[in-house]
Amino acid sequence: MAIISDREILRLKVAMLTRGVHFISDEASGRAGGAGPTLGRYFLLNEDIVINAPVRTQAQIDQFQALEVKPVKVNHYTIRFEDETFPITLIPTPQFYEMKLADGTPMTQIGLLHGKDCLATTIIQHCDYFNQGLECQYCSIPVSLQQGNTILRKSPEQFVQVLNAAQQEGCADHLTLTMGSPDRSDRGAQDYIDFVSTLRQHSEVPVHVQLEPPKSIAQLRALKDAGVDTLGIHLEIYDDALRKQYCPGKFAYASFLDYYTAWKNAVRIFGKGQVSTFILLGLGETPEQLHQGFKTTIEVGVIPVPVPCRPNPGSQIEGHIPDYVDNLDRIVGVFLDCARLLFEHDLDPNIHRAGCIRCTGCTALTEAFQVVKTEVKGKH
Ligand code: SF4
16 A cells, blocks of 8 residues: 655545545445535545545546545445555444434434534524525535425534534534525524524533624624634635626625625634635636635635535536546645645644634645645755
């Protein structure tokens, strides 16, 4: 088996995130719908590199040049990449997935494990943009509800039961809470405040929440006062024409300047490096546009999180092949560019206390940052 350097780890992770994997003679499937990346399985490379790789269907294997994963023994596999073979492990399904709440609700309807230690839930499984015909084109938040895999609204009391069970297994060191966008000026801040206020009566575990820019800075402060540790205010796409095309509702609600202002205010409240924004790769933005966008974001103390876009099954652009397929070097370059800008601005993604950046499964930002650190060390 090959010994793997920081740069090879980065390339392999980016390949797994973008091309995905297919299992040889093994059963494996992912989550079928939701607000985050679906149809993925969580792997560990080199024992602690978490990778949420999409599992390709038979029909997608060639389209995506999916990497071949072969079973060795339970949860242990090898993966083929650029004529070499690397060992990887599958993060096992936690035991709480088999458990129920006191009222009989399956725990999987209330919370799911992301990566190896992040417990996540969509506190309200509804987005008003779907009512308005303005939903993000890659999103399928109603699907898991329609399929009976979740419930519309999770109470903090229900979630605490899942949290206790997950912590007993040692797999809930931090939390991600998300929800669809309600058509209100607070964009869901009050729902998070109520939820986290109750949660804080039971637990001090770090919490990440995600929302559009609320109209008032007071709501950002109230989120912090309620006990939220980190915030995702996700622009998704820097280019206005593409943002309008793929996120029509979010585009109509808030301009880039609205995001920029919210980011600045949020950094004042939550601290440098504790606010992030997802940036979707594969929808047509050029490396130059991404560079300029990353720079503007990082200069205000916000961490951009490049994430290969995975149009969800059931979304409007299901079946769309993102432009990152066939462009591994270019996408690796985008991650390195973002990491170099972070390094130059003394903004280490590893300081982020909770949520997607700490989980690390859906982006290769941490691995790119490690490559940049090693390169800089090598020059001195
Ligand atoms: S804002 Fe967009 S991505 Fe988020 S839940 Fe609504 S439609 Fe889905």
